[in-house]
Amino acid sequence: MIHVLAIITALPGKREEILEHFRANMPAVHAEDGCIEYGPATDTPDMGKMQTQLGPDTFVVIEKWASPEALKAHAAAPHMAEYAAKTRPMIASRVIHILSPAA
Template sequence: MIHVIAIITAKPGQREAVLAEFRANMPAVLAEEGCIEYGPVIDAPNSPATFGPDSFVVVEKWASPEALKAHAKSPHMLAYGERTKEMLAGRAIHVLTPAA
């Protein structure tokens, strides 16, 4: 299994617009072969450490590295990237495996 933590930073004031595009794309991603979990999370109130008001984190689980690679190249993800690219300030993608 592959775990992915993607930290998405929108341009100031754009987080909700990016999240709307993200949520619209979620059904297609969840239907992908090998997708186990895929969803956005934001800072909890009173969290001791925060990503900030312009960021959200995507928590993902994939059955295999191949499924993750197919996801990245899928037409709906490419279209999502085009729709949101002008709204983003940055992103960091962390691909992880379970610790032994």
């Protein structure tokens, strides 16, 4: 299994617009072979000092894939290219962490 944490920071005020495109693309991603989990997450309010806030312009995409091949196919999917074309102008930064379960 492959875990992915994608940390997306939008240009100021653009996070919700990116998330609208993201949510519209989710059914196509969930239908991909090997997709176990794929969804966005934002800061939980009022958690105090327990957390380090991402901030109002950032969200994390939490993904699980059955194999590296499934993740590679996902990255090459036409619907992902369409999503990227729509959102790229609104993104300030994107950091991708690809992880394997620790033994």
